[in-house]
Amino acid sequence: MTRAQQIGVIVGLVIVAILTILRASDPPLLRQAREVAFDEYQRIAPRTFQDMPVHVLEIDEASLEEFGQWPWPRDRMAKLVVRLSAMGASAIAFDILFSEPDRLSPRTVIRDIAGIDPSLLARLPDNDEIFAQAIAGKPVVLGFALSNKGNSRPEMKAGFAFTGEPPFNAPPQILGSTPLRPQLEANAAGLGHISLTPGDPSSVVRTVPLLLSDGEQLYPNLALEALRVAQGASTYLLADAADVPDTITRIKIGDFVVPVTAAGELWLHVTPDNAGRYISTRELLADGDIPEGTAAKINGSIIFVGTSAAGLQDIRTTALGENVPGVSLQAQIVEQILSGHFLSRPDWADGLEILSIAVAGSLLVFLTTFLSPAIALACGLSITALALAASWSAFIYGGLLFDPLAPIVSGSITHFAATAFRFLVIDRERREVRLAFGHYLSPSLLYRIEHTQNALRLGGDDRELTVMFVDVRNFTEISERLTPAEVVGFLNTFLDALSRHVIANEGTLDKFIGDSIMAFWNAPVDVTDHPGKAVRAALGMRETLARLNAEDAFGFGLERTVGIGIGIHTGLACVGNMGAETHFNYSAVGDTVNVTARIETACKEVCFDILISESTADRASHYALLEAGALPLKGKSTRTRTFAVIGDDRVAASAEFHDLKSIHLQMIEALASKSPVIRKLLQAAKVKATVLPVNLTEFYRRISRRTEHFSHSAAQKEDDGPIYASGAPEIPSSSPTR
Structure with a gap:
């Protein structure tokens, strides 16, 4: 708790104490307001006239x-x-x-x-x-x-x-x-x-x-x-x-x-x-x-x-x-x-109302001081609604008269005073931080800086992250045809549209490196299902890029489209503020980051736009995934097993993908054993892939040249166990398109 927050809590509690004492003294104005509220209750629900003796x-x-x-x-x-x-x-x-x-x-x-x-x-x-x-x-x-x-x-x-x-x-x-x-x-x-x-x-x-x-x-x-x-x-x-x-x-x-x-x-x-x-x-x-x-x-x-x-x-x-x-x-x-229809105001009603002012007011002070204004307002409105509902229910079902106005008015005064103090004093430092860094940091990081003491210190923590690299294909060729100003315009359109998916899926934008995006999940705050959210962000990028190309948003003409490669990997990395005391960046470093960059580069060799590592695939298995082979990555002594992301869980549940996955698994076994049925299986896979939302023609054409990737992958599967269920069905005798 900062000193400003401590002062805010003290000021708020003093206001609550004054309001509590005021209600305990019960001046005539409060009594009149309470009686008017009870009158309104009777006007809404008067006693029904009955013909009595x-x-x-x-x-x-x-x-x-x-x-x-x-x-x-x-x-x-x-x-x-x-x-x-x-x-x-x-x-x-x-x-x-x-x-x-x-x-x-x-x-x-x-x-x-x-x-x-x-x-x-x-x-x-x-x-x-x-x-x-x-x-x-x-x-x-x-x-x-x-x-x-x-x-x-x-x-x-x-x-x-x-x-x-x-x-x-x-x-x-x-x-x-x-x-x-x-x-x-x-x-x-x-x-x-x-x-x-x-x-x-x-x-x-x-x-x-x-x-x-x-x-x-x-x-x-x-x-x-x-x-x-x-x-x-x-x-x-x-x-x-x-x-x-x-x-x-x-x-x-x-x-x-x-x-x-x-x-x-x-x-x-x-x-x-x-x-x-x-x-x-x-x-x-x-x-x-x-x-x-x-x-x-x-x-x-x-x-x-x-x-x-x-x-x-x-x-x-x-x-x-x-x-x-x-x-x-x-x-x-x-x-x-x-x-037998009586109204009563219990002797303990005054004590309950005084206690409610003290408790609700103190709660609002802490909520307003430590939570966001929107959440504090929502809590305040909830308390107001609860007070009204409790008072009205007591009147309707028990004939009991409890004052709804004193707790509501006192809570409103407390909330207004605490909010005003927070805006004038506590949030001033946060507004300065947000103004300075709002254009460069993700909202989650801003929240962490605002609510954590010494958040802007140097240092890092080892955390499990899911890291993503995004890169434009043939950017050098594209930039040669454009003026510097046009290159900047292209990058702004591209980076703005795709980076939105990182933010929307609770990711942290690390940096823009020319035509590339680096992002990660599960830092600075914990993110549940961070591998799945990273894959979802990648699918969103694919869809957005297709729309931009269809709308000719880059101005290249419909015959020229922009392609991307996306690599995703989950592993341990060091994340934190890195740099000098006066100029630093919140980033992640480690082997996980390097592997991710290499997977993104391997998209060119595989001829597919989204590749993820096995560690990511294990925790995103509800998506439509096809094994892309165990790839040798630069600087790595062992190969890394990768998977191509075909679509979301709806695609994964479709009969078309189920048929393709069965053929694909048989094809991997054939590649590992160098079976003569490889050509037939490749042709069947290409036919089945034509009904899916992505183009797999080049992906399967290139597979025939990468048999060594799958022989290693097959051997690794025998050691580690398959990511898919074993016992793949036989290839169908005919493979009609749908």
Whole structure:
């Protein structure tokens, strides 16, 4: 690790630490962003509306138009209770405050008239008494509001049981409540608070406290109390987190268990507002028979009574962005409990998100510092996609809420900062090296220099290499007909087109020597199957040269074509930086290089364009190869067995090549034994070769003059074993062309 990289890692980790601490402090802006993300999840996949035994009896615009402005006299509310009870409502919950005397009560109206006989007042009806008598003995739940004044508390109708210590400090705290009319409070079957977002400044209702506390007593929500009364339950059972005081994990009401936050809040999983949830009060109070569909909705249902008219100012915004009556959210709380579709944010979610920022951020710092920008970006995008996928899957399949934004935003900031530092500081030296050497060295060597300390030192290592030499045939004759500028143009076209195949097959271009190319594989980095890739590069060169000749890319005319010879050999060589301290070249030296050069020269004698040594052929046997004989190479005391490269693996698998190879093997045996059938076999091989993608006419014509190459080769095969399977088939009686 260079000093610049060390500084980059330190700077990146400092940024990650700052972002982690920022998330741990959880400022309001982050909380708002997290809540908006959860809202988007619900908008994409809201809870599906189902027709349940929960409905809203709404005091809507049509009802106000029919029966007059709000508030209505309470004898009308009594009429509602009587009718709802008679129609089989399992619970009747009023999302309406009854804290003041009914100003429309006849007794109240007459009392304000001067000179009225007190005995007359006693005989006049009182609407509050009528309403109180109507709710007595019926499953009616009244709502109460919170107040910051006084110390009034409603009388709880239900008991509370706890699995541990009473969690009086867990729910939101209240100072007081708006007192209900005493008779109404006494006769109600249940009392519940109607506050949806106490102390929350947000206009969007996302969570609802199912319980409130004054430090000594718990107070249930209106929806919770309605569900209790509907079941005839008398007690709430609260479960707390083990070893964590003042927390709530679940609330059991009768047959239903509700998972809640530590503060006893329920995450609302809302549905799009649906008309099937509502019943107009006008239908219930109108003279005549009640519609059959309305009666069916009421029978056995929990009925919430509340206002939906816009002028009555009880409109709330849901996570879906819809404005709905507040009473409908009370109904949705019960719907959610009955359906079992809950959302929850585990207590350990914050810790997991903080840890993910620290781990993912640190990982991105190291990736950005030590890997290429493209790979680091791909990894960053993968982490982003993983965070989104994990968060979305948790929401869809488990109803769990995990923040996808904090890890993604923190990771993006970290990646941007680390990338900027790398570009400005770490990569500056690499850019200078690439600018200086980019025109001369292969990409793999550039990568090694960029990522290895002291890569530009002198010295070499012994490695197994596959070396290639490429040479233009009759270059002297070609250059005699061209001007120097035309020679340069020809070489540039030739060398550029053919050298691309070296780079494309992970080779290293060593040097251009006039009209020749020297390249090698498996250095400076390891290359798998380097003999096969060298052969593939040679086949690509053959194909490219044929195209250049066909297109007259050299400008010599179609009647004059350019030929090449390619030699390939695999063996041990010394490779490294060689030269002086101030001027050196990355190259390979050794006997392997010399043998390769001699094999390339032998292409002229064999009359074929691509020859490879036996060591290369042994590891590229899936290509179409024909033995070319054991050649005496200049400077070598023993002969070198060579093979002609006919084509790729598709050619090797063809029936045509299979037939030719069989004849060729028989011909080699005949040459070794000087059998009189050589001429017949040569003729058969020439016929078979005509259907292959290369011209073998001169190759076979020259073989008859090189019998000594094959006699030595045959003897060597007896010692070392054949490269092909033994037992060659007999020559066919006829050899038709195809």
